[in-house]
Each structure stands twice: as structure tokens, then as C-alpha cells.
Amino acid sequence: MSERLKKRWQMLADDGRKALIPYITPEYPVRDVTVPLLRGLDDAGADLIEVGLPYSDPLADGPTIQLSSDVALKNGATLSRILEAVRAFRTDRETPVVLMGYVNPILRMGVDVFVRQAVSAGVDGVIVPDLPPEEAADLLESARRHQLAVVFLVAPTTTDERLRHVDAMTRDFLYCVSVTGVTGARSTLGLQDGLEAFLQRVRANVRNRFVVGFGISTADQVAAVWKHADGAVVGSALIRSMASATGPQEAVANAVAFFRGLRPREASHE
Helix, strand or coil, X not given: CCHHHHHHHHHHHHHCCCEEEEEECCCXXXXXXXXXXXXXXXXXXXXXXXXXXXXXXXXCCCHHHHHHHHHHHHCCCCHHHXXXXXXXXXXXXXXXXXXXXXXXXXXXXXXXXXXXXXXXXCCCEEECCCCCHHHCHHHHHHHHHHCCEEECEECCCCCHHHHHHHHHCCCCCEEEECCCCCCCCCCCCCHHHCHHHHHHHHHHHCCCCEEEECCCCCHHHHHHHHCCCCEEEECHHHHHHCCCCCCHHHHHHHHHHHHHCCCCHHHCCC
């Protein structure tokens, strides 16, 4: 795990707080928005920032993020350009950045090359939804040498035995998928339909911290997740808040206004 991630998790623990984590699609909805968006969300109190790697075949993404990825690719969101945006953000910011993307672009670049370039740019971790832990030996080995967090996903269908197995394969944190489906904001989170029991199972079976994503879109849902997990990730709803923006300044303003409204009032630290 990177030093920035270690320090951020320790700071949250010391303050008795949980993490609020925005997910962004770089270069969406317009060109040249990535760096100002990262800075704006940092200023708005993001504890970590998750940055998607747009891909043509996003198996875990729902319609909102699929559309944003398509727009981003048309706007020139290449892997190298995304790393340069993180590098620019890193010139004066310390908030951890975690990339979320699919394995093919990483393999095409080369696993060790990807890890070294990501760390050099200031990336702190990576989530690869289509890379199971059993097939991640090369990534894990390189990531541990270069202090890059590798974050694995678990879902409501994951057995207790599997939870312990995945947990043992990482030194970092886990990402809990809240539903057996793709990303996308939902009006209800399903805490009464098995999610609460799932998160309780996770807490009982893992030693690492864990965050929850997929479907979180309101402050009430964030508060509900925080009762069980160490952090909440908000993606599709945040991306939708920027959809109508015609320029970087408007996109950032819309995203920041929405993100500020996600932090439960009683937990606000601003």
C-alpha cells in the first residue's frame, strides 16, 4: 500500500471518520476537465478519488458509466493521458488516487510497465474488475515491489470461505459490490434485501478495510453504508450530475455541488 493511502486511512481512523470516495470518468463530459475535476473534488472533501480507465467493453459498468466512457474515449482519454492528469494533480495534492480499469489495456502496456508508470505519476492503487486474485500474481508481485495497492472486488454471492481467501491475498482494502449486477445509481440500496447481512459477513471474515460501491447516490445511502463499512464510493450519480455541462468549469461546479451534498450532515468535517 502506498504511503499516501496508509496516512489517509490512519487519519480517518484517528478522526473517527469513514471515507467518502467519488468515482470519475476522465475527460468526461468534456476535454481538459480531468485535472480541474480532481482538484475540485479534493477541495470538496474527497477522502480518496477513484479514476476510471475508459474501455470499449466495460463488463462491470452500467449505462451511465458506459456512456461516459464512450464520450471520454472520443475526447482522447488514453491511459497515458490519464496518468499525466494524475501527475499534474500530484504537483500540489496528497489525496490518494485509485485507478479502476480492465485488464486488457494493462496487459497491452505490460504489467510491470503499467505499475511503474502509475506509481511514477502518483497513483496509489488499482482495481481491476475482470482480474480474479488467482490470476493476479504478476500484478501483485509488481505492485508490492512498487508499493501500489491492489484492490479486489467481492460481491453478495461471495462465500465466507472466498471472502477469507481474497482478504488473505491483499494487504490493502477490499471493494464490496453492493449488488449482483452492474454499476448505476439506485433509488434504494437494498440494505433490507440482503446487503446489510452481506456487509456483516464481510466484517466478520476479513481483516482488511473495505469500501462499498455500485448504486450509492444519496447522503442517506452513504450514512447507511458507513454503519457497516469503512467507506462509500459514488460514481454513476456523480457522473450524471455533470452530463449537461458544456465546459470544464461548469462540469466541475456541478460535480462539486453534488458531491458536497453526499456527506451526511452529522458527519460533515468541512
